[in-house]
Amino acid sequence: MFEQLIKSIQDKVPATEEELQLCKHYFTPKKIRKKQFLLQEGDVCNRLAFVEKGSLYSYSTDAKGTQRVIQFAFEGWWISDLYSFFTKEPSNLNIEALEDSELLLLDHEQHDYLLKNIPQYETYTRLILQNAYVALQRRIEGTIGLTAEEKYSRFLNQYSTCLNRVPQHLIASYLGITPETLSRIRKQMTR
Amino acid sequence: MFEQLIKSIQDKVPATEEELQLCKHYFTPKKIRKKQFLLQEGDVCNRLAFVEKGSLYSYSTDAKGTQRVIQFAFEGWWISDLYSFFTKEPSNLNIEALEDSELLLLDHEQHDYLLKNIPQYETYTRLILQNAYVALQRRIEGTIGLTAEEKYSRFLNQYSTCLNRVPQHLIASYLGITPETLSRIRKQMTR
DNA sequence: TGACCCCGTTGACATTTGTCAATGGAATTT
DNA sequence: AAATTCCATTGACAAATGTCAACGGGGTCA
Numbered sequence: 001m002f003e004q005l006i007k008s009i010q011d012k013v014p015a016t017e018e019e020l021q022l023c024k025h026y027f028t029p030k031k032i033r034k035k036q037f038l039l040q041e042g043d044v045c046n047r048l049a050f051v052e053k054g055s056l057y058s059y060s061t062d063a064k065g066t067q068r069v070i071q072f073a074f075e076g077w078w079i080s081d082l083y084s085f086f087t088k089e090p091s092n093l094n095i096e097a098l099e100d101s102e103l104l105l106l107d108h109e110q111h112d113y114l115l116k117n118i119p120q121y122e123t124y125t126r127l128i129l130q131n132a133y134v135a136l137q138r139r140i141e142g143t144i145g146l147t148a149e150e151k152y153s154r155f156l157n158q159y160s161t162c163l164n165r166v167p168q169h170l171i172a173s174y175l176g177i178t179p180e181t182l183s184r185i186r187k188q189m190t191r
Numbered sequence: 192m193f194e195q196l197i198k199s200i201q202d203k204v205p206a207t208e209e210e211l212q213l214c215k216h217y218f219t220p221k222k223i224r225k226k227q228f229l230l231q232e233g234d235v236c237n238r239l240a241f242v243e244k245g246s247l248y249s250y251s252t253d254a255k256g257t258q259r260v261i262q263f264a265f266e267g268w269w270i271s272d273l274y275s276f277f278t279k280e281p282s283n284l285n286i287e288a289l290e291d292s293e294l295l296l297l298d299h300e301q302h303d304y305l306l307k308n309i310p311q312y313e314t315y316t317r318l319i320l321q322n323a324y325v326a327l328q329r330r331i332e333g334t335i336g337l338t339a340e341e342k343y344s345r346f347l348n349q350y351s352t353c354l355n356r357v358p359q360h361l362i363a364s365y366l367g368i369t370p371e372t373l374s375r376i377r378k379q380m381t382r
Numbered sequence: 383t384g385a386c387c388c389c390g391t392t393g394a395c396a397t398t399t400g401t402c403a404a405t406g407g408a409a410t411t412t
Numbered sequence: 413a414a415a416t417t418c419c420a421t422t423g424a425c426a427a428a429t430g431t432c433a434a435c436g437g438g439g440t441c442a
Contacts, residue, residue, distance in 0.1 A: 060332055062336070062337075066336060068332060068335045068336050070328065070331060070332065082321060082324060082325055082328075083325045083328070083329075086321060086325075122313055122314070122317065123313070125317065126313065126316065126317050126320065129317065129320045129321060129324055130273060130277060130320060132324055133273060133320055133323055133324045133327065134273055134274040134277075136324065136327040136328060136331065137261065137273075137274070137327060138274075139331060140261060140327065140330060140331060140334070141251055141259060141261065143331070143334055143335065143367065144259045144334065144364075144365075144366075144367035145253070145257060145259050145364070145367045145368075146253075147398075147399095148398080148399070167418095167419075167420095168419080168420065169418095169419070169420080173335075173336070174335075175335075176334065176335035176336045177399075177400090178399075178400060178401080179419080179420070179421095180399090180400075180401085180420090180421080180422085181398090181399055181400070182420095183420060183421055183422080184399095184421085184422085186420095187421080187422090338428075338429095339428080339429070358388095358389075358390090359389080359390065360388095360389070360390080368429075368430090369429075369430060369431080370389080370390070370391090371390090371391080371392085371429090371430075371431085372428085372429055372430075373390095374391055374392080375391085375392085375429095377390095378391080378392090
């Protein structure tokens with residue numbers, strides 16, 4: 001149940017067996033079934049989620065009711081609405097399971113406890129954030145001023161391993177194009 | 192010379208006078224004139240920059256030679272290419288001064304020293320990163336699946352105070368639209 | 383001061399992408 | 413197994429945005 005988490009931590013910081021045990025103790029495991037919500041628009045996001053197994057995605061909904069996918073998360077990734085988590089203001093994001101998934105959750109109290117008592121944890125958090133920040137910046141570079149086809153090509157490269165786990169219309173939403181356009185692009189790329 | 196930095200730190204963490212002095216000691220002041228580069232594509236980004244005065248922006252250049260603005264930075268903001276800084280791989284970004292500016296720089300050694308010796312500094316860094324991450328996520332929400340006009344409206348709200356300091360074609364680039372389109376949108380918004 | 387260049391604007395037109403509607407297949411539910 | 417829902421595809425058309433070219437004002441530099 002903790003393999004991915006431990007892998008993630010050891011990948012970033014040196015941690016003693018004791019510290020790892022402490023971590024295990026403070027995370028709350030949770031199973032969530034496909035199409036269930038981890039977070040719903042309007043609620044405050046009060047926990048950080050680490051994906052042990054399965055996959056989720058977050059999205060917001062605009063005035064016209066179209067969803068815009070913000071992030072996908074697979075095994076070994078974190079997902080949550082940091083804005084809502086840190087400010088405790090209601091979130092405008094939904095987080096939904098793409099597949100039956102196993103999560104490890106941290107609420108504020110648990111997170112703060114780990115920050116205070118395991119110096120390595122703050123460093124781990126910082127590194128995760130750094131990576132997440134860099135990934136977002138990449139995403140922006142891959143969104144601005146590119147044609148739909150270029151965006152999709154980049155997506156293919158970056159997500160090649162988990163392509164078949166994501167329905168096409170969510171990929172379209174992630175890229176900011178319509179499902180129809182994506183379908184046509186795919187068709188013309190095979191030629 | 193350190194007003195903005197100290198304001199930024201005190202805004203985020205409790206810091207003793209001693210710690211602040213130590214910070215002052217470890218940052219390297221640098222003045223940079225309009226149109227000068229802080230970082231050029233192909234070089235490794237080996238310092239983090241805090242803007243005390245003035246403004247800068249970062250951008251990448253695509254195959255066709257069009258620039259895509261990634262970020263603006265005004266007084267009290269940080270700017271750098273974190274990816275390059277942390278991996279020490281060559282950057283694909285340029286960072287250029289929009290106005291004559293005063294910066295406070297940290298190289299790896301200085302940054303690591305502060306991280307190790309001032310616990311508050313790691314916390315400060317983490318908070319800055321959190322905010323930067325949230326800002327980027329907002330930006331993505333404001334980029335995907337919006338019309339050019341909606342994007343520009345959002346930009347106006349967010350950057351109202353520094354609007355007149357940024358040339359229009361850079362705003363267009365930031366929004367991922369052409370200067371012509373931006374010009375037309377502005378015209379039709381006044382009506 | 384004069385020459386130059388940068389940049390914002392405008393027009394005409396091309397291209398890309400979105401919208402709406404219909405279809406058929408695959409997956410899910412009963 | 414049948415019914416239902418969801419989703420990818422396709423076509424015809426509309427709308428948004430990009431491209432190219434020209435113009436002119438304002439700032440900059442010699």
